[in-house]
Amino acid sequence: MRPVAVIGVGKTAFGAFADRDIKSLAVEAGQAAMKDAGVLPSQIEAFYLGNFAGPSFVGQNHLAPFIASGLGISGVPATRFEAACASSGSAFYHAVSAVMAGLHDVVLVGGVEKMTSQPTPVVTEILAGAGDLGGEVKVGGTFPALFAMIARRHMFQFGTKREQLAAVAVKNHANGAKNPLAHMKKVITLEQAMNGKPIAEPLTVYDCSLVSDGAAAVVICPLDRAKEFTKKYVQVLGISQTSDMLALDEKDDITTLRAVKTSAEKAYKMAGITAKDIQFAELHDCFTIAEIVAGEDLGFCAKGEGGPYVESGATTLTGARPINTSGGLKAKGHPVGATGVGQICDIAWQIRGEAGERQVKNNSIGLAQNLGGSGATSVVTILGAV
Amino acid sequence: MRPVAVIGVGKTAFGAFADRDIKSLAVEAGQAAMKDAGVLPSQIEAFYLGNFAGPSFVGQNHLAPFIASGLGISGVPATRFEAACASSGSAFYHAVSAVMAGLHDVVLVGGVEKMTSQPTPVVTEILAGAGDLGGEVKVGGTFPALFAMIARRHMFQFGTKREQLAAVAVKNHANGAKNPLAHMKKVITLEQAMNGKPIAEPLTVYDCSLVSDGAAAVVICPLDRAKEFTKKYVQVLGISQTSDMLALDEKDDITTLRAVKTSAEKAYKMAGITAKDIQFAELHDCFTIAEIVAGEDLGFCAKGEGGPYVESGATTLTGARPINTSGGLKAKGHPVGATGVGQICDIAWQIRGEAGERQVKNNSIGLAQNLGGSGATSVVTILGAV
Numbered sequence: 001m002r003p004v005a006v007i008g009v010g011k012t013a014f015g016a017f018a019d020r021d022i023k024s025l026a027v028e029a030g031q032a033a034m035k036d037a038g039v040l041p042s043q044i045e046a047f048y049l050g051n052f053a054g055p056s057f058v059g060q061n062h063l064a065p066f067i068a069s070g071l072g073i074s075g076v077p078a079t080r081f082e083a084a085c086a087s088s089g090s091a092f093y094h095a096v097s098a099v100m101a102g103l104h105d106v107v108l109v110g111g112v113e114k115m116t117s118q119p120t121p122v123v124t125e126i127l128a129g130a131g132d133l134g135g136e137v138k139v140g141g142t143f144p145a146l147f148a149m150i151a152r153r154h155m156f157q158f159g160t161k162r163e164q165l166a167a168v169a170v171k172n173h174a175n176g177a178k179n180p181l182a183h184m185k186k187v188i189t190l191e192q193a194m195n196g197k198p199i200a201e202p203l204t205v206y207d208c209s210l211v212s213d214g215a216a217a218v219v220i221c222p223l224d225r226a227k228e229f230t231k232k233y234v235q236v237l238g239i240s241q242t243s244d245m246l247a248l249d250e251k252d253d254i255t256t257l258r259a260v261k262t263s264a265e266k267a268y269k270m271a272g273i274t275a276k277d278i279q280f281a282e283l284h285d286c287f288t289i290a291e292i293v294a295g296e297d298l299g300f301c302a303k304g305e306g307g308p309y310v311e312s313g314a315t316t317l318t319g320a321r322p323i324n325t326s327g328g329l330k331a332k333g334h335p336v337g338a339t340g341v342g343q344i345c346d347i348a349w350q351i352r353g354e355a356g357e358r359q360v361k362n363n364s365i366g367l368a369q370n371l372g373g374s375g376a377t378s379v380v381t382i383l384g385a386v
Numbered sequence: 387m388r389p390v391a392v393i394g395v396g397k398t399a400f401g402a403f404a405d406r407d408i409k410s411l412a413v414e415a416g417q418a419a420m421k422d423a424g425v426l427p428s429q430i431e432a433f434y435l436g437n438f439a440g441p442s443f444v445g446q447n448h449l450a451p452f453i454a455s456g457l458g459i460s461g462v463p464a465t466r467f468e469a470a471c472a473s474s475g476s477a478f479y480h481a482v483s484a485v486m487a488g489l490h491d492v493v494l495v496g497g498v499e500k501m502t503s504q505p506t507p508v509v510t511e512i513l514a515g516a517g518d519l520g521g522e523v524k525v526g527g528t529f530p531a532l533f534a535m536i537a538r539r540h541m542f543q544f545g546t547k548r549e550q551l552a553a554v555a556v557k558n559h560a561n562g563a564k565n566p567l568a569h570m571k572k573v574i575t576l577e578q579a580m581n582g583k584p585i586a587e588p589l590t591v592y593d594c595s596l597v598s599d600g601a602a603a604v605v606i607c608p609l610d611r612a613k614e615f616t617k618k619y620v621q622v623l624g625i626s627q628t629s630d631m632l633a634l635d636e637k638d639d640i641t642t643l644r645a646v647k648t649s650a651e652k653a654y655k656m657a658g659i660t661a662k663d664i665q666f667a668e669l670h671d672c673f674t675i676a677e678i679v680a681g682e683d684l685g686f687c688a689k690g691e692g693g694p695y696v697e698s699g700a701t702t703l704t705g706a707r708p709i710n711t712s713g714g715l716k717a718k719g720h721p722v723g724a725t726g727v728g729q730i731c732d733i734a735w736q737i738r739g740e741a742g743e744r745q746v747k748n749n750s751i752g753l754a755q756n757l758g759g760s761g762a763t764s765v766v767t768i769l770g771a772v
Contacts, residue, residue, distance in 0.1 A: 001488075021520070047629075056441050061515035062470040065629040065762035069636065075648065078629040078763070079476050080468040084448040090465050094480065101487030102387075129447035134407070243433075243451040243464040250455065262461065376451035377464070 008037020050088025089340025089370030176327025183333030394423020436474025475726025475756030562713025569719030
């Protein structure tokens, strides 16, 4: 298998854009990534698009060739990948695998979602389609409720505190305020985070990620061809996608997301490193508890220690291992189909030293963790400086 | 690249099944394919699922890990591929490519759609999401209307006759009547086909494929490992997926579907054969005109000769090159996400000599053509006896 490089990245701002349609968002990100890579549309050999629920949010389906035509790359294989909130992480996994295996050289990977055209209850219902409709969802298990159950159990089992959940929100809002492309650039205090409007107790509005519009894209190619296009490339050191049951009640233990553990193990093995080598990360904080659990399942701290780990300050911009320097899904925003590839962009900008006010010092190896549903899909990617 | 074999196939009946849910259909097909291959769930390394619009038809999204859990293969990468009515053709293309490239050995590919739980106008609206919503669909371009425009133009340009469209329906209904798994086992006369209820003139109800529930699945592995599992395997000789513009009005010529031509050229090249070597085929007859145009674009006859070609009887069960021996989308049924993999099953059964009353004599090389929308996605696969 050939090593693969990310040679270009591009993102729209994440936010609520009433005047933008899904195609224009995806085209903006794709064009930015191709420009960043120094690649022409005629050089793109395949298009991998992550999108969770375009047909439900805006009606439009068959999105990959639809967006390909806007990018001037019609003709190439153009496919939409859906894996809930890990849709574009999955598209990226399949694209990287294809280039590693020699199927293609220059590939464009995009992710897009346009969510804010629907009222919140409809958004919640569409998102719930990523859970088991005939089981957990039927009895009220929307995603805030499911992650509230994970939080309650984590609190019961390990003594995790509300303050520790809130610490995730405070940190990610602080980071988002430094990110020009973030949906919410608003610093919040621990007191505010502790006293937010309840959504599904113990989770308040400050524990929940944002409903956003946005798109992200990257161009990849074999590492040995990267220099033909750009000097600013980073290497994919390891990547894995794994799956688990959809329903929370089918899992042995809801405080551990098995697919996160298995995908991390495989990605570490491919990269030839361990968790301790990860200098910074973008984790899938769809809810604050999800960042805490992910930190444990990725091996950044011991199981049950995720709360104290965040509270210690280790994951702040100036901590030992900064997490979600972009602001995360919490503050950067969470246009679900764009999130996985958006994380790759943010890791690449850090490694390239282009993260502005969010720049971390130890920026050679970063990890992105993209989660689908309550853990039925997990994609873990490790990027490194060349 | 390694040659790839299809070592197991399985299909549910296609039809309207009020008492079946989408998971049970997909699990039935997947289990049948694994049993046919002699493969245990624990041997499956990845799951590729084609589904067009599960979230719109039945609400359930994140279908790949959902169905994987029902098949006992949770843990492996499980991903949904969406490319309109070519969704499972696209899943198959990506899976075959992955095995060819050495990424996996034993892979399960499925396709499923559960459509009949929605009333027909809603089905038409959901299907229209595979067209350009902001363009052609806004002005009435549902798929029957779009293919009616293709038919009108084909008639104007090449003198194609209503009788020739009807001949496709008569042939495919005759074949479907011999297929125990077909949705509609009803022989029709040319007179009936000519006098059907108008849907979008010149297309009548007999020119339109069926709205169906159903699932199909196949197991693939490297050709050199096939004998470990079964004696009944067939080889993938060539495969390609290409794309084109979504909207009919963006195409240079609506009587030629460019993506069909380009995917066929690439598949023939990979197989080292030409159109004349294809002994029988499953073509994407979403409408009768689509089978006529596909025959031309695949090189079975000259451009414009598709009407007389069908009328000549060349494509009947006993003709020189039988087409849609399964009954096609017209009579076998068209659960859109299942159609592409369903075609692979039907070609494999013919090559294995297991097509019962539908069995053709010259059964060494068969072609499957799976179309997305009005040609924005095309997947062409060539299977051969080993």
